[in-house]
Amino acid sequence: MSILVGSETRVITQGITGEYGRLHTLACREYGTNIVAGVTPGRGGQDVEGIPVYDTMVDAREKTGANCTMIFVPAAFAADAVEEAAEAGIELIVCITEGIAALDEARMKRVVTAAGARMIGPNCPGVISPGAKCKVGIMPGFIHAPGKIGVVSRSGTLTYEAVWQLTELGLGQTTCLGIGGDPVIGTTHIDAMQMFQEDDETEAILMIGEIGGTAEEEASQFVKDHVTKPVVGFIAGRTAPPGKRMGHAGAIIAGGKGTAVEKMEAMRAAGIAVAESPADLGSTMVEALAARA
16 A cells, blocks of 8 residues: 555646656656646647646646646746645645745645645655555656555655665565655655554654754654654754755754754654664664564
């Protein structure tokens, strides 16, 4: 089984006629994702290698019955794209776009929540369920394998590293979810933890965080109170100086809070097995599974 996306997912790409929208849409289709349409205003009636293009999300959804969209629209227009998708009745909105203003992100989250939809991102690699052959985003499909481990991460590249280590150790994944590292995101670590806890086929969870904010501390408390499965954690940014943004917009130690040490201590206090280095992500999961067994 998987969370969020699977064989029943019908995907639209907003911004499909752009360079990156086209590239990653075709890669998702090659992986096995059911790509049913694209949307680019003014390009309705065209197609991208057989994928029909519509002018609006309302038209695309009515014609195809899509329930998911991935967004490759430039940052200045991304909030409008998210709002259009939510108002068209799309259930899952995966916003890949980075560099969106925080005020626009807050607006996006408010609109999506009011519509009863779910957003992943922005500034994220997306979501993939290997067993269901469904990839919605930019992650390299070949490193994933179907299995029993759920993965949630603020970092795209660390997600890939973790997945590669797991796959090499024979530990496949139910779903891998990149939630993004911006200050305002749609789906949180806690949301992912709850979904993985409720998924019968997910036997263990790998949670990757980074400096800045309190999301990992809050997720650790949730794990302590509600999660019965083995959880492995890692925090990126142990050597980051205070007050300097490191990579993602949300990765900044401010006011002495949000340090890697604090987050790792919170994880340990919640019973999470903490990997000390990115190189130990896979081996720490093996140890956590062995300890539970």
